[in-house]
Amino acid sequence: MWQKYFKVVKIVPGPVVIPGHGTVDFSRKDLPLELIKELYENDLPYLDITPQGKEVIYNIKPPVPTPEKKQPGVVSTPGEVPLKDKPDYGILQEKGKTFSKDTSPVKRKRRKSNKIPDNNE
Amino acid sequence: MDFTDISKNLPNGENMGGIAQKVYFGFWNDVQSWPVKPSTPADIEENGVLTGSVEMKAGKRMFEMYITDDTGEFNVESVGEVDGKSYVLHLNLFHPGMQKKILGFMNAAKNDNLFFIVTDAEGQMYLMGDEMRPAVYQGAPDGGGTGRETAARKGMSAEFTYKTGNVYVYEGTVPLTEATSA
Numbered sequence: 001m002w003q004k005y006f007k008v009v010k011i012v013p014g015p016v017v018i019p020g021h022g023t024v025d026f027s028r029k030d031l032p033l034e035l036i037k038e039l040y041e042n043d044l045p046y047l048d049i050t051p052q053g054k055e056v057i058y059n060i061k062p063p064v065p066t067p068e069k070k071q072p073g074v075v076s077t078p079g080e081v082p083l084k085d086k087p088d089y090g091i092l093q094e095k096g097k098t099f100s101k102d103t104s105p106v107k108r109k110r111r112k113s114n115k116i117p118d119n120n121e
Numbered sequence: 122m123d124f125t126d127i128s129k130n131l132p133n134g135e136n137m138g139g140i141a142q143k144v145y146f147g148f149w150n151d152v153q154s155w156p157v158k159p160s161t162p163a164d165i166e167e168n169g170v171l172t173g174s175v176e177m178k179a180g181k182r183m184f185e186m187y188i189t190d191d192t193g194e195f196n197v198e199s200v201g202e203v204d205g206k207s208y209v210l211h212l213n214l215f216h217p218g219m220q221k222k223i224l225g226f227m228n229a230a231k232n233d234n235l236f237f238i239v240t241d242a243e244g245q246m247y248l249m250g251d252e253m254r255p256a257v258y259q260g261a262p263d264g265g266g267t268g269r270e271t272a273a274r275k276g277m278s279a280e281f282t283y284k285t286g287n288v289y290v291y292e293g294t295v296p297l298t299e300a301t302s303a
Contacts, residue, residue: 009301010176010300011296011298011299011300011301012298012299012300012301014296014297014298014299015296015297015298016294016295016296016297016298017145017294017295017296017297018294019244019246019292019293019294020244023297026298027298044294045174045176045294046294046296
């Protein structure tokens with residue numbers, strides 16, 4: 001079915017008189033895919049391609065999102081507080097590391113280890 | 122633009138007269154944008170064709186009208202004085218019967234601004250109307266009504282005209298469905 005790969009834009013799907021092709025009714029689901037592809041490639045303004053059409057017909061894969069590198073001060077998860085906004089707990093702030101918000105009323109002690117303290121410990 | 126040779130060019134030997142049994146029309150005010158006339162054409166062929174399509178405003182559309190075969194005519198009339206020549210395009214048509222739809226169309230069209238797209242026997246289309254001028258009703262040269270004899274042809278005829286500096290082929294599309302905003 002062509003509607004998986006192309007969609008009608010700018011008009012309500014229905015009949016359109018197209019020079020060289022006669023009247024093409026875009027409300028019909030059984031139009032030949034080759035016809036739709038040809039009209040799209042001839043810049044018919046009422047057709048757009050779907051992401052699935054790009055992948056299946058033109059072999060254009062959707063871009064894979066690359067994981068963002070964490071920058072100091074960048075919040076990436078809810079509840080996480082950027083270093084620059086972190087209250088001073090007496091812990092040496094290391095570049096590139098973020099900390100989870102500590103809601104515990106217990107005063108934290110400095111640890112010797114470089115390991116980032118887990119608040120749930 | 123340079124001139125080029127103009128040879129006999131009748132693809133497949135076709136050169137039949139008359140127009141198709143359908144004409145397309147709409148209100149001139151409902152048009153969002155018009156096709157573009159050639160401004161710096163490369164050759165004379167390019168100087169005879171419009172670029173783009175008639176785009177309707179959101180919620181508006183074009184319509185088609187049936188006309189009796191051999192009653193429709195698209196005519197190009199040259200008018201004006203020396204150094205001031207232009208064209209008047211004429212569309213004559215006859216719609217059979219006196220049904221409510223055609224009477225309602227005539228009632229609305231006679232004093233309103235319209236545009237037409239006419240198709241000739243080879244499928245080539247012509248647009249009557251642009252951003253400056255509409256096609257307007259001129260009258261009913263072939264009459265309208267019941268006819269006198271029982272063998273007479275009952276129906277409504279109409280003539281529409283459009284004034285233009287040049288004549289162009291229309292190579293755009295004709296959507297017979299409402300335009301949307303997106």
